[in-house]
Amino acid sequence: MPTIQHKIKLLAVALAIIGFLGFLDASYLSIEHFLGKTVECSVSIFSDCGTVTTSPYAKILGIPVAYLGMLYYLSIIVLSILLIDKKNLVLAKYTALYTTAGLIASAYFVFLQAFILEAFCLYCMLSAASSTILFLLGMRMLQLLRNEKRAPLERT
Secondary structure, eight states: OOOHHHHHHHHHHHHHHHHHHHHHHHHHHHHHHHTTOOOOOOSGGGBOHHHHHTSGGGEETTEEHHHHHHHHHHHHHHHHHHHHHHOOHHHHHHHHHHHHHHHHHHHHHHHIIIIIIOOOBHHHHHHHHHHHHHHHHHHHHHHHHHHHHHHHHHHO
8 A cells, every 4th residue: 555655756746747837838928928929829719818918917016927827837846846855744735735826826817817808818728727736636635644644543
């Protein structure tokens, strides 16, 4: 039977992989922003990338949201690698909780796309999907940690 450390390690690997995919997505949007290019979407249902990425909501305090996303995903990757290396259950808890920030930010930006801008960006929705998957992996990690905490009491 796999140990909790082994399960946490597998979840950390999954976090790193999804974090890397999110990082690639956010990096593309950041590069396009800094080059002054309008992002084009090739899928008809998400044909409003330019509308979304050039809207007033695409920046927070003058910083492109895509750049903030890139930093978020990079931090998930770094935390995951540290977790794989150190096998620290406290770090696992904080990494898992940190994924909540990505989910909240993504929910806010999806809300803006749906109800304020009435336009959707494929790359933004891919980021939202990445953040959601990271959150689900993080919650599974917390569940494992809670179960491990309770296990010694149940054995006595």
